[in-house]
Amino acid sequence: MAVAVISEFNPFHNGHAYLIDSAKKLTDAPVIAIMSGSFTQRGEVALTDKYSRAKTALENGVDLVIELPCVYAVSNAQRFAYGGVRIAKSFDCVNHLAFGCECGRVEDLNSAVSASQDPRVNKIVASKMNEGDYYPRALQLAVKEVFGDKVSDVFSSPNNILAIEYLKNLSDTNITPLAIKRKSVAHDSVKTCGKFASASFVRNALRSGKSAEKYLPSVPSKITYPENLERITLYKLRTMSADDFRLLPDVKEGLENRIAYAVKNYNSVEEIISYVKTKRYTHARLRRIITCALLGITEKLQTTPIEYARVLGFTNVGASLLKSCRLEVISSVARVDKSSKNILDLLSADISATDIASLAYDEIGCCGSDFKSQIVKV
Numbered sequence: 001m002a003v004a005v006i007s008e009f010n011p012f013h014n015g016h017a018y019l020i021d022s023a024k025k026l027t028d029a030p031v032i033a034i035m036s037g038s039f040t041q042r043g044e045v046a047l048t049d050k051y052s053r054a055k056t057a058l059e060n061g062v063d064l065v066i067e068l069p070c071v072y073a074v075s076n077a078q079r080f081a082y083g084g085v086r087i088a089k090s091f092d093c094v095n096h097l098a099f100g101c102e103c104g105r106v107e108d109l110n111s112a113v114s115a116s117q118d119p120r121v122n123k124i125v126a127s128k129m130n131e132g133d134y135y136p137r138a139l140q141l142a143v144k145e146v147f148g149d150k151v152s153d154v155f156s157s158p159n160n161i162l163a164i165e166y167l168k169n170l171s172d173t174n175i176t177p178l179a180i181k182r183k184s185v186a187h188d189s190v191k192t193c194g195k196f197a198s199a200s201f202v203r204n205a206l207r208s209g210k211s212a213e214k215y216l217p218s219v220p221s222k223i224t225y226p227e228n229l230e231r232i233t234l235y236k237l238r239t240m241s242a243d244d245f246r247l248l249p250d251v252k253e254g255l256e257n258r259i260a261y262a263v264k265n266y267n268s269v270e271e272i273i274s275y276v277k278t279k280r281y282t283h284a285r286l287r288r289i290i291t292c293a294l295l296g297i298t299e300k301l302q303t304t305p306i307e308y309a310r311v312l313g314f315t316n317v318g319a320s321l322l323k324s325c326r327l328e329v330i331s332s333v334a335r336v337d338k339s340s341k342n343i344l345d346l347l348s349a350d351i352s353a354t355d356i357a358s359l360a361y362d363e364i365g366c367c368g369s370d371f372k373s374q375i376v377k378v
Helices: 016-026 048-059 075-090 104-114 121-128 135-147 150-156 158-170 198-209 226-238 242-246 255-265 269-277 284-293 315-325 343-362
Strands: 001-007 031-038 064-068 094-101 176-180 310-312 328-330
Touching: 001 016, 001 075, 016 031, 016 094, 016 176, 031 048, 031 284, 048 064, 048 310, 064 075, 064 315, 075 094, 075 104, 075 158, 104 135, 104 158, 104 176, 121 135, 135 150, 150 158, 150 310, 150 315, 158 176, 226 269, 226 343, 242 255, 242 343, 255 269, 269 284, 284 343, 310 315, 310 343, 328 343
Parallel strands: 001 031, 001 094, 031 064, 094 176, 310 328
Antiparallel strands: 064 310
16 A cells, blocks of 8 residues: 655645655655656746655655656646546556645535535636636635635645545545645745745745755756746747737637737836736746646646656655556656557657756756666665
């Protein structure tokens, strides 16, 4: 048996170590981490490379690290959760899915799932969306109107929202969810508590040249700076037409025209996002759209079925877990030329994303590192 964790580890900090330790204590089972690679769900390059993050995870309780394909890693909560759970349930050995969240009670999360699927709620959501509201806010307000504050409050926190999506995708499985209450600090919090800090706090500290050793089991030796990708992002955007933007995930209702106009009239990514931003299209959603443009991820590509599990690293125990995976297990991208088109398309996106991420370091990294990097063995 094993417990799966869907993660970014961006970077792996003490809160993640607490989650892994808690999952192991509750299940007495090895941990499989399904981890984002070179880019993350906030539409930003990962702080450091995926192999370094996998190594730190393996040194701190994880037994097997599988890469979540980039096209799902930079998607909305629904697709991010779908991709992670798709890989988790492909392992016959997985009988638990552990995740950190703000409420920490599966019963409350199940109530939220039921509320989100209630026809009365969906009717109100549709009405609010027609008025220009964005989906997460419309959903929370609709649930509050029908079910009251206790249930609607669950939708107010980002990790709860992801947890709700995990539960939806687990409904047809025998995998038991384990909701582990986040320790001490909130998501994106600028405050710290003892040895705990949010991932965003740690990233900001490291990128500002400040010490963050207190909050990390291991400090990365080389880190990325998102601003280093500014010019190539602008270059990519300036080569695209409104028709090209229309093919990107989450671009609807003429948004492609607003983006095309902004690209022609503004000279920074933040200025473009600020112009395009509306009540419905949040900063986070637009950041993901811009990142998809940079990486060449279309709506069609982002809905490509996952048919493989790509290994980033394992312990001796983790290696044995691979035998229970029903997807094609990939340990080398150089030996997948006979795989299906879906596998080749998703892997190509991962390889390209890694090459682009290598430009975000102050000292530019090598091209083709997905072909050169060795699986981490701890």
